[in-house]
Amino acid sequence: MIAFDGYQCEGFFDEMFDAQGQVRPEAKLLVELIQSLPDGELESRKAAIERAMYRLGVTFTVYGDEQGTEKIFPFDIIPRMINAAEWVEIEKGLKQRIKALNMLVDDIYHDQQIIHDGIIPRHILEMADSYRPQCQGLNPPHSIWCHIVGTDLIRGADGKVYVLEDNLRCPSGVSYVLQNRMLMKRSFPGIFAGSTIKPVFDYAARLYDTLAHLAPDAIDDPTVAVLTPGVYNSAYYEHSFLAQQMGVELVEGRDLVVQDGFVYMRTTDGLQRVDVLYRRIDDDFMDPLAFREDSMLGVPGLMQAYRAGNIALANAPGGGVADDKVMYAFVPDAIRYYLKEEPILANVPTYLAIKDDDRQFILENLGELVVKAANESGGYGMLMGPSSTQEERDVFAKRIEANPRNYIAQPVVSLSRVPTLIDKYGEKPHFEGRHVDLRPYILYGKDIWVMPGGLTRVALKKGSLVVNSSQGGGSKDTWVVEAESSDQQGGV
Amino acid sequence: MLSRVADSIYWISRYVERADHLARFIDVTREFVLDVPTAKGQTPGKDQWSPLVSVTGDEALFYGRYDTADATSVTRFLTTDKLYLGSIVCSLDQARENARSVRETIASEMWEQINGFYHWFHDESRGTGMMVREPGDFYRNIMQQCMLFQGITDATMSRGLGWHFANLGRQLERADKIGRLLDVKYFTLLPKVQDVNTPLDNLQWSTLLRSVSGFEMYRKRYQEIDVRHVVDFLILDRLFPRSVQYCLFEAERSLHAITGCPIGAFSCKSEQLLGRLCADLSYTEIDTIIEGGLHEFIDDFQARLNQVGEAVFERFFAIAPTAEPKNELQDHSGDVPPDVINQAHVQSNL
Numbered sequence: 001m002i003a004f005d006g007y008q009c010e011g012f013f014d015e016m017f018d019a020q021g022q023v024r025p026e027a028k029l030l031v032e033l034i035q036s037l038p039d040g041e042l043e044s045r046k047a048a049i050e051r052a053m054y055r056l057g058v059t060f061t062v063y064g065d066e067q068g069t070e071k072i073f074p075f076d077i078i079p080r081m082i083n084a085a086e087w088v089e090i091e092k093g094l095k096q097r098i099k100a101l102n103m104l105v106d107d108i109y110h111d112q113q114i115i116h117d118g119i120i121p122r123h124i125l126e127m128a129d130s131y132r133p134q135c136q137g138l139n140p141p142h143s144i145w146c147h148i149v150g151t152d153l154i155r156g157a158d159g160k161v162y163v164l165e166d167n168l169r170c171p172s173g174v175s176y177v178l179q180n181r182m183l184m185k186r187s188f189p190g191i192f193a194g195s196t197i198k199p200v201f202d203y204a205a206r207l208y209d210t211l212a213h214l215a216p217d218a219i220d221d222p223t224v225a226v227l228t229p230g231v232y233n234s235a236y237y238e239h240s241f242l243a244q245q246m247g248v249e250l251v252e253g254r255d256l257v258v259q260d261g262f263v264y265m266r267t268t269d270g271l272q273r274v275d276v277l278y279r280r281i282d283d284d285f286m287d288p289l290a291f292r293e294d295s296m297l298g299v300p301g302l303m304q305a306y307r308a309g310n311i312a313l314a315n316a317p318g319g320g321v322a323d324d325k326v327m328y329a330f331v332p333d334a335i336r337y338y339l340k341e342e343p344i345l346a347n348v349p350t351y352l353a354i355k356d357d358d359r360q361f362i363l364e365n366l367g368e369l370v371v372k373a374a375n376e377s378g379g380y381g382m383l384m385g386p387s388s389t390q391e392e393r394d395v396f397a398k399r400i401e402a403n404p405r406n407y408i409a410q411p412v413v414s415l416s417r418v419p420t421l422i423d424k425y426g427e428k429p430h431f432e433g434r435h436v437d438l439r440p441y442i443l444y445g446k447d448i449w450v451m452p453g454g455l456t457r458v459a460l461k462k463g464s465l466v467v468n469s470s471q472g473g474g475s476k477d478t479w480v481v482e483a484e485s486s487d488q489q490g491g492v
Numbered sequence: 493m494l495s496r497v498a499d500s501i502y503w504i505s506r507y508v509e510r511a512d513h514l515a516r517f518i519d520v521t522r523e524f525v526l527d528v529p530t531a532k533g534q535t536p537g538k539d540q541w542s543p544l545v546s547v548t549g550d551e552a553l554f555y556g557r558y559d560t561a562d563a564t565s566v567t568r569f570l571t572t573d574k575l576y577l578g579s580i581v582c583s584l585d586q587a588r589e590n591a592r593s594v595r596e597t598i599a600s601e602m603w604e605q606i607n608g609f610y611h612w613f614h615d616e617s618r619g620t621g622m623m624v625r626e627p628g629d630f631y632r633n634i635m636q637q638c639m640l641f642q643g644i645t646d647a648t649m650s651r652g653l654g655w656h657f658a659n660l661g662r663q664l665e666r667a668d669k670i671g672r673l674l675d676v677k678y679f680t681l682l683p684k685v686q687d688v689n690t691p692l693d694n695l696q697w698s699t700l701l702r703s704v705s706g707f708e709m710y711r712k713r714y715q716e717i718d719v720r721h722v723v724d725f726l727i728l729d730r731l732f733p734r735s736v737q738y739c740l741f742e743a744e745r746s747l748h749a750i751t752g753c754p755i756g757a758f759s760c761k762s763e764q765l766l767g768r769l770c771a772d773l774s775y776t777e778i779d780t781i782i783e784g785g786l787h788e789f790i791d792d793f794q795a796r797l798n799q800v801g802e803a804v805f806e807r808f809f810a811i812a813p814t815a816e817p818k819n820e821l822q823d824h825s826g827d828v829p830p831d832v833i834n835q836a837h838v839q840s841n842l
Binding site: 054055056057230231236240241243244249250251252254255265266267268269 | 493494495496497498589592593595596597600603604607608611653657750808809
């Protein structure tokens with residue numbers, strides 16, 4: 001058994017224990033279970049899960065290694081718990097946000113009322129890299145642009161949940177949620193039987209409904225397909241997994257052709273029409289005739305077919321304009337503007353380098369802030385002030401002055417932590433707190449549906465706040481639990 | 493079914509079958525060498541190993557990388573050499589890569605088998621793995637894993653297009669490899685006057701039969717081991733699943749199941765070519781083949797089999813559109829290269 005006796009919250013908000021070191025009600029059952037396991041049991045269950053991932057091929061290739069070593073996406077066996085009562089509020093907030101973001105995108109590509117009314121300055125839009133003039137005037141089915149969204153949430157030391165980022169283009173990671181859950185269920189059947197953990201398994205069915213909803217009304221039984229950049233893409237496993245779970249074709253650009261304004265797949269029986277594409281290729285690479293000409297991955301003529309209403313795309317091209325890191329700062333205003341409501345979920349306070357006052361503040365406080373480049377993701381192009389060197393700060397100061405539009409800064413949010421199994425060679429296995437964020441997945445079809453929980457990413461390096469998998473991050477299963485059920489007994 | 497997916501499924505089973513037969517080639521050769529006494533001053537098994545290289549058609553590549561054709565160099569070349577695209581490692585990597593690209597179409601058990609096999613192979617062919625410690629076990633294990641994959645395919649896939657493409661690929665590859673095995677071994681095994689009906693002669697033909705898992709079945713058909721019967725059994729037998737004739741009939745059955753055209757008629761070139769080949773084999777007899785020269789027969793057969801493969805590609809995998817859409821950015825649609833499926837699959841000679 002590994003006890004929590006020596007576990008320290010160290011002044012951070014801990015998702016499992018409160019400030020007095022008491023187990024939070026939603027985690028009670030789990031803590032009891034862990035404390036009742038015989039020596040070595042937790043480690044061996046973790047090893048079994050990792051072996052299963054390897055066998056299933058839930059792996060990514062480590063580039064630059066001649067042997068083509070494959071690694072699994074690191075996984076921690078201790079789940080992150082969320083109280084169901086709190087989840088109700090988060091869910092409301094996400095629905096509100098996604099609704100407003102879609103109205104914002106639709107407005108930007110039509111009359112731009114929000115700019116005429118002075119809520120968002122015109123230059124912010126004009127300088128946004130992800131704005132696509134090709135999409136001006138487009139009318140996606142049901143006026144929904146962003147159907148599949150993954151919003152990054154964090155919890156600060158104050159215990160409050162903030163939105164860190166809206167991912168409106170091709171958010172990835174949902175397959176890990178489903179695989180993690182499946183493997184956790186195999187490892188801890190007892191606890192699932194005895195508690196009220198909200199299920200996530202229906203994601204694929206709901207995704208299919210969301211996609212089928214987009215097909216032109218006249219089509220009864222639409223042909224839906226997932227469009228992938230191909231087997232060398234790092235998220236390929238997910239593309240293939242989702243296609244398989246939905247029972248639809250997984251296609252690459254070279255499988256599709258546009259003829260007379262319609263999109264077809266090349267089959268062994270000739271060409272077959274496609275009605276809806278869940279495309280996991282960025283706007284830029286989708287159609288070499290409309291966007292980047294050098295794209296080898298896309299489908300020539302796809303945009304033309306889209307404009308004619310002959311194919312539905314999820315997500316619609318151009319939606320990325322609203323998840324731009326600068327546009328982010330204006331989302332709370334957009335919520336008030338379109339919905340006449342106060343935002344339920346707060347933004348992290350954000351300084352825009354393009355504003356003179358803010359820039360001054362940023363440059364004077366580089367050592368305390370997180371600076372982000374607007375058009376980078378995956379944890380690249382980022383300066384973590386408190387852990388930076390003077391040299392790094394100087395480089396960023398120059399970049400900010402040269403191109404203020406491209407930079408924002410936020411105070412360092414000391415992300416909440418979750419106990420994580422530390423099982424290093426030569427050390428007794430024990431728990432230490434590691435920082436986490438949360439990416440719930442939202443589907444916008446006939447209604448808005450929020451997956452209960454989502455992907456918890458964990459920074460496995462001690463003290464690190466960067467959870468991205470490219471920077472040493474891993475994942476945890478996420479359990480949304482009714483706290484009341486904690487006194488029920490679950491067998492192991 | 494998507495052309496690309498059909499193409500991948502067809503090639504997965506071809507590549508697995510290819511790896512299987514390479515392991516069989518090496519295994520049977522190792523056994524032969526153990527049986528044949530080495531003359532003084534000679535490299536052991538030189539007469540046995542070098543034909544394996546010449547039949548690859550890549551002698552230049554081989555002799556640019558190795559000095560002589562002996563057990564070590566030839567097995568390395570055929571097993572783990574990534575520069576030889578027909579090697580076991582390349583076949584296996586390709587099979588897995590293709591399987592990865594159609595995971596959503598095949599049964600998860602098929603994927604897990606090929607994935608586990610891949611990791612096992614890479615672990616055991618490195619350093620002091622099984623390949624060095626117990627080469628006999630190593631190659632037999634490869635054969636088993638390949639047969640296991642084919643068995644899982646048969647036990648899990650619906651008998652729809654997917655399975656028929658898999659079966660077509662497997663049967664064409666198997667027919668090809670059995671032909672080659674005979675071609676390589678026939679010459680070295682042709683009875684020399686002093687050996688006829690000696691235990692050695694018998695032993696070597698038995699080993700050849702064992703290498704295609706056909707020893708027992710042969711024994712039931714013909715009790716005595718004799719060259720004419722062995723060749724007859726491996727080329728023309730209608731019941732043994734590893735005879736050339738049987739494989740071609742199976743391939744034809746799947747090809748017609750795919751198109752829906754009845755056997756005896758044809759709706760595309762691949763059916764026509766394969767149908768003719770099957771008919772030729774059906775109405776020939778072993779003495780005619782041997783009189784005309786087995787090597788010539790197999791050469792001709794292989795050329796025709798390759799044509800069938802090309803026709804299958806043309807008919808099912810290379811579906812081209814009839815019109816190209818216009819460029820939206822500028823009007824230089826003439827510059828847009830035609831979108832052609834270009835699958836770089838390797839037509840191996842061995």
